Amino acid sequence: LLDISVGGEIFSGTNAQAYASGLHKNTLVGRAECDAAGYDAPCWTAPGVVFPDGIPFEVGDKGRDGLGPGDAGYTGPDEGEGNGLTREVFEAGTPNTTKVYPEDYYGRIVSQIAEEFVYDASYVKLRQLQVSYRLPTRWLARTPVRMATISLVGRNLLILHKNIPNVDPESNLNVGNAQGTELAGVPQVRSIGFNLNLRF
Structure with missing residues (x-):
């Protein structure tokens, strides 16, 4: 028995939390550069382009010291632990050149x-x-x-196709008003059993 569902959208809180905690495989990107640099300063050039207003695409407004441009005590990337925000003007669409910490990028x-x-x-x-x-x-x-019939029956055996990683697309946060949202959902239970049908 094939079960096919087409359409609809789901927000995955599980994948969002995996990004925030660095457990999602996509968050591996950028770590090698910062491991090699020792995390002493913003160390990874995140993907992206310059916004149309000419300000380079930024991941965060604050550095690791919790300060950013405009905050008292902010010293900037060359003297302190700012996140490397720059105010040079570039043509819109120019690839980003600002280095950041991967955890700041994925957290944002x-x-x-x-x-x-x-x-x-x-x-x-x-x-x-x-x-x-x-x-x-x-x-x-x-x-x-x-007459006697023996059957081997399996239910919820395989997900042959889905577009959401790491979770069951039928997962839901609850049965109330949060339809279309999942968080830490578990897949439906797979079961395998035997049936014996006898006719007298």
Whole structure:
């Protein structure tokens, strides 16, 4: 039995939390550069382009010291622990050259870009598979049983296709007004069992 669902969207809190904690595989990007640099200063050139107003695309307004341009005590990337914000003007669409810490970059995605974690909820599942064998009637000749069938039944066996990583697209946060949102959902239970059908 194939179960096919097409359309709809789901916000994945699980993937958002994985980004925030550095457990999502996408957050591996940028770590090698900063490991090599020792994390002593902003160390990774994050992907992106300059905004149309000419200000380079930035990940955060604050450095590791909690200060940014305009804050008392901010010393900037050359003298303190600022995050390297720059005020040079570039042509719109110019690739970003500002270095940041990976955790700042991915943390800002989680806090400000919810669309990153909205996925197409379509899926194709192998909902049930049953294999049956009917015993030959000659085996039952000396019994009151006229027919016997043994079946191996599996339910929720496989997700053949989905567009959301790491979670079951049928997961939900609750059954109230939070439809289309999941957080730390668990997949539906897979079960495998036997059926014995006897006719007298």
